[in-house]
Amino acid sequence: MNLVRLRWFYALTSTSNGSLRLSISRAFATTIAIALAIAGSASFLIAFVEAREVQDDSLSLIASIAAMGHEQLDLHGDPSLGDEASQVIVRHLGPGPHPSWVPSDLVHGFQTREIGESEWRILVGSDRSGQAFMVAQSTGERWDLAWDSAWRTIMPLGLLLPLLLWLTHRIVVRKTTPIRQLAEYLDAYGQAPPSRLSTSGIPSEILPFVEAINSQIERINRLLDDQRRFIAIAAHELRSPLTALSLQAQNVKGAPTPEAMRERVEPLMEGIERSRHLLEQLMSHAQAQSALMKMVEADVVDVLRMVVNGRIEIANSRGIVIDFMWGDINCHTRNRAGFRLIVENALDNALRYAPTGGTITIRGGPCHGGFCLEVVDEGPGIPEAEHSKVFQPFYRIIDRNDGGSGLGLAIAKEAANQSGGRIILSQATDSGGLIFRYEEDPTVSV
C-alpha cells in the first residue's frame, strides 16, 4: 500500500531518461526552488532593512525623550540579563565608573557593537546639560523579524511543491493511460495486421501522432491486401502451366512408341519454357514493386542496345525488322534496372504481336528536360477501352491467348512508378498497331 502511494516519488527520483513525468516534475521542482530562494531572500532583506529602520527610529525616539531630562528613564538595564527584544537600556555616560559591559569607544550617533554574546544597536546622544547618554537595544529582534518574514513568504510555496509534484504525476499517468493501452493493444496483435488505433481519450497533443500511425497502418494494410491478392492470383495462375506440364510429362511417359515419345517431348519443352517465363515475370514483378530497387543511373541508348541485342535472333527468325531511331543527344534514366524491365516488356509484347515480316520501331529522345521512348509495332493494338485494364496483373485481352504471363505491362508500370516515369498507350494511326510510350522526368538535382 505504502509502496503504491510512493510510486510517484520513485518515479520522480528515478533516473529514467525520457520520462515525461520526471521532466515536468523536475522542471516544477527547480522553478519552485529558485522562486523560493529569490522570494525568501528578498522578503528577508526587505524585512531586515525595515526592522532596522524601525529599531533606529524607536531608539531615536527614546533618545529624544531621554534628552529632555527624564533621568528616571535610566532603567539601569543590564545586557547580562539577556537580549530580550523588549529590553531597552538608557544610561548616562557621565564621568565616573561605568559597568564593564559599556564599550569605552562609543561615538555620537548610531553604532552596532558586540556586548557579551549578542549584538546591540546603540545610539549615543547628549541631553540639555551636554551630558552624553546611550540608548541600546539588542539587534535580535531585527533578525527575528527578517526570518519570520522570509519564512512566511516561502512557507505556502514550499507546501505547494509536493502538491504540484503529486498532481503532475496524477495528470501524466491519467493522460498517458490511453497511450499505454494502445501500446498493449498493438503488442497483443501479434501476426495479424492491426486495425486503426482508437483515438478516444488521447490528449490532443499526441493525437496527430496517433493519426499518423493510423494512416500508416491503413497504408500497410492496403499494401498487404494487394500483396495477398497478388499472391492468390499468382498461385492460381501457376496452376495452368503446372497442369499442362504434368499432362505433357505423363503423355511422354505413356507414349506407345519411341517416335511418339519424341513428338511429345516438344510440347513438354514448350510447357517448361512457359513456366520458366511465368516465374521470371513473377520475379520481375516483385523486383519492380520493390522500393528497394537500386537506383543506378544509366545511358538510355546503352540499355536499349542491350535489350534489343538479346532479341535480335527472335526478331530475325520471324522476319521482323527492328528500326532504331534515336538522336545523338545522350539521355539518362535514373533507374537502370527499372528502365530495362520497361523496355524488355515493351519489346517482348511488340515481338509477340507484330506480324511476321513486320517492323518494330524504337524511337525517342530528350523531351521536357527528361526523355521519352516509343516502341511501335504493327500488331493488332489494344482497344482503347482496355488501356486502363491491361496494366492490372494477369489481365488478358479475350481471345489473345498468346502464351504470355499477363504480367508484362503490370511489370512495366510498376517499374515506371519506381523510376518516377509514366507509360502511355495509344494506337498508331497508319498501321493500327500499339504505340508504347514511356516518359521519364528529369532527375531533380538538389
Added chain:
Amino acid sequence: MRILLIEDDLMIGAALQVALKDAAYSIDWFRDGRELSRIDLSDYLAILLDLGLPHIDGIEILRQIRNSGSKIPILILTARGSVDDRIFGLDAGANDYLPKPFDVNELLARLRVLLRHPDFPVSNDLSHGNIVLSPSTLGVRIGKQSWQLSGREFSLLFALMGRPGAILSRTQLQNRIYSENEEIESNAIDFLIHGIRKKLGSTVIRNIRGVGWCLNTKPIHEDDK
C-alpha cells in the same frame, strides 16, 4: 467413346487430347462455350469443362446444358480449387470436380466412374449377357476368355453396350467413335466390326441389313467362337 472438352488453355487442351486419345477416347475440343448451341450433346459420353473461360463462364455453360435438359456427365476441370468453388460447381449440376493441377490417371479414373452404367453404379465394367467390357484395360471378357481390343474397337463395342439391344446406324457409330475433325474412311466401321468379330467370334455383333448393328442378345457360348 467421344468426349467434349471445353478448355481455353492451348497447352492443357493439346495435352489432354493426347492423354485421352491414349485411353481410347476421341475428343472434340472447344476453346469457349460460344459454339456449344450447335452441337448435339447426345453424341458425347461426357463433358470436361474448364470454368475460367472467355466470353461465357464455365458455370454459365454448365447451367445452359442442364437447362436444356441434358443429363450428360460433366466433369469440371478448373484452377478454382477452393472448397466453396467445388461446392458451387457441384451444386450447379456438375457430376464431378477436379481442381488443377491434376494427375491424368485420376482424371481417367473419374471419367470411368462417370461412364458407369446406371444399373451397375459400383463397377467400371459394363456387361451384357456374358460379355464384359473393362474400360480401364480396354479388355473384353466372354465367359472365361478375355481379349485385348484396340481403342477404336473398344470404343465401338462400348457404344453398342451403352444401350444393349439397340440398333446403331453407321453414322451414329461414327459420331460416337470419332471426333469432329477426324477424316473417316467410308468403310472404317466395317473394318472395326470385322476386327472385333475376328477376335470375339462372328456372333457378337449382329448386322441388321440397311439399319445398322447391335449386340447379340442371345447368350454367347464359347462354342460359338
